[in-house]
Amino acid sequence: MRIPPTTRSDPSLKSTWSHRAWVASGCTTVLIALANSIMGAAESHIWLEPILAGLVGYVLADLGSGVYHWGIDNYGSAETPVIGPQIEAFQGHHKWPWTITRRQFANNLHALARTVTFFVLPIDLACHDSILLGFVGVCSGCIMFSQQFHAWAHGTKSKLPPIVVALQDAGILVSRPQHAAHHRQPYNNNYCIVSGVWNEFLDTQNVFGALEMILFFKLGVRPRSWDEPNSDWTEETETSSQVALP
Amino acid sequence: MASVSLPKLTLHFLLPTHSPKTPFCLNNSILHKLPESQFRGLKLSRSSSTSIPSSSSVKTSIFAKVTQGTVPPAFTLKDQDGKNVSLSKFKGKPVVVYFYPADETPGCTKQACAFRDSYEKFKKAGAEVVGISGDDSSSHKAFAKKYKLPFTLLSDESNKVRKDWGVPSDLFGTLPGRQTYVLDKNGKVQLIYNNQFQPEKHIDETLKLLQSL
Numbered sequence: 001m002r003i004p005p006t007t008r009s010d011p012s013l014k015s016t017w018s019h020r021a022w023v024a025s026g027c028t029t030v031l032i033a034l035a036n037s038i039m040g041a042a043e044s045h046i047w048l049e050p051i052l053a054g055l056v057g058y059v060l061a062d063l064g065s066g067v068y069h070w071g072i073d074n075y076g077s078a079e080t081p082v083i084g085p086q087i088e089a090f091q092g093h094h095k096w097p098w099t100i101t102r103r104q105f106a107n108n109l110h111a112l113a114r115t116v117t118f119f120v121l122p123i124d125l126a127c128h129d130s131i132l133l134g135f136v137g138v139c140s141g142c143i144m145f146s147q148q149f150h151a152w153a154h155g156t157k158s159k160l161p162p163i164v165v166a167l168q169d170a171g172i173l174v175s176r177p178q179h180a181a182h183h184r185q186p187y188n189n190n191y192c193i194v195s196g197v198w199n200e201f202l203d204t205q206n207v208f209g210a211l212e213m214i215l216f217f218k219l220g221v222r223p224r225s226w227d228e229p230n231s232d233w234t235e236e237t238e239t240s241s242q243v244a245l246p
Numbered sequence: 247m248a249s250v251s252l253p254k255l256t257l258h259f260l261l262p263t264h265s266p267k268t269p270f271c272l273n274n275s276i277l278h279k280l281p282e283s284q285f286r287g288l289k290l291s292r293s294s295s296t297s298i299p300s301s302s303s304v305k306t307s308i309f310a311k312v313t314q315g316t317v318p319p320a321f322t323l324k325d326q327d328g329k330n331v332s333l334s335k336f337k338g339k340p341v342v343v344y345f346y347p348a349d350e351t352p353g354c355t356k357q358a359c360a361f362r363d364s365y366e367k368f369k370k371a372g373a374e375v376v377g378i379s380g381d382d383s384s385s386h387k388a389f390a391k392k393y394k395l396p397f398t399l400l401s402d403e404s405n406k407v408r409k410d411w412g413v414p415s416d417l418f419g420t421l422p423g424r425q426t427y428v429l430d431k432n433g434k435v436q437l438i439y440n441n442q443f444q445p446e447k448h449i450d451e452t453l454k455l456l457q458s459l
Contacts, residue, residue: 214417214420214421
């Protein structure tokens with residue numbers, strides 16, 4: 001049985017040196033990719049393509065965040081190999097959504113930073129193409145920081161830095177109302193958490209609904225969002241709730 | 247076996263849509279209210295078709311088994327109480343036969359509840375409603391009980407009737423199709439409506455026709 005992290009001093013919300021090391025390594029690999037992309041662009045005087053590639057990376061990172069989020073929200077369990085802890089964390093997040101705003105920075109990002117390190121380091125070592133590195137740098141950077149964007153989407157407007165609020169309102173970062181909809185019944189929409197630009201399309205076209213039906217008929221697995229909300233999904237309220245308000 | 251359709255696949259990326267929950271690449275609405283067609287064996291649709299026959303059905307026959315104006319093959323299937331029910335039981339009154347993918351899935355639940363909520367209108371039109379899927383009787387019984395469905399659910403466990411009637415699959419054969427037939431009191435098909443991802447529309451379209459019969 002999961003015990004909620006209820007107090008600000010709860011150790012499970014604090015950053016450890018291991019968390020900080022992974023965030024440092026993730027950031028380093030992203031910065032190397034970006035730096036090499038910029039240097040390559042400067043040498044060749046070709047800027048448009050690397051910039052466009054970066055833009056594509058930003059857009060696709062949002063889609064990737066949605067697909068991954070949909071997958072771990074709906075399938076698997078704490079016992080699933082490799083990603084079991086993440087699945088459990090996301091289930092805990094649905095139950096206690098406000099705790100993400102109390103996680104320290106490296107604690108929140110370290111799992112994504114670790115994945116980014118493993119994927120981007122080999123690319124940094126093997127690749128020297130400024131366009132590809134522009135794409136990889138921006139895409140992986142957005143994915144790594146998506147948990148921070150996610151935490152900000154759970155924040156209260158008055159407590160967020162004005163620049164963050166401005167970026168949310170501009171649609172550059174996922175907005176608080178859009179993400180709040182994900183935490184309401186039927187818990188099957190607004191899965192993307194970088195900019196949220198894909199959410200409307202994916203939801204109105206019922207893309208995840210179609211994928212869920214295919215997986216159901218081909219593999220016999222039911223997604224969690226199909227069943228009546230049970231205690232795993234239903235948010236527990238606390239006395240000073242941090243649930244995002246528009 | 248299944249009909250050969252003339253698919254027109256359109257990618258609706260980032261286009262505004264007036265209807266929610268339309269699938270990302272297929273416009274899933276086919277209305278068949280054609281007079282008996284000389285193009286026997288082809289399903290001609292007014293709008294984009296989603297009817298992509300599964301590979302096995304293409305091998306056997308290109309002729310549609312059930313089209314508008316024809317009398318569909320008879321069947322006897324078990325209902326949610328395990329009793330045998332034949333299509334012939336409904337002769338003498340209009341009947342709505344709707345094929346759906348599976349009990350307890352979101353679209354099928356929406357569709358069943360929509361039929362339930364409009365059931366009085368169907369009764370007023372003198373029609374009966376029958377749902378058919380591949381689930382067994384016990385699944386139908388639980389489904390009907392949970393959502394208080396007042397109509398018959400039939401168990402087509404081997405999907406034989408689905409194949410005999412030529413109900414097309416969706417998404418390249420991965421999903422059983424969602425297709426509804428309205429039979430008049432003589433047992434002739436007057437409407438075939440197909441829409442996988444907008445299940446409530448089946449009720450609107452069938453009621454519209456029944457009220458004109």
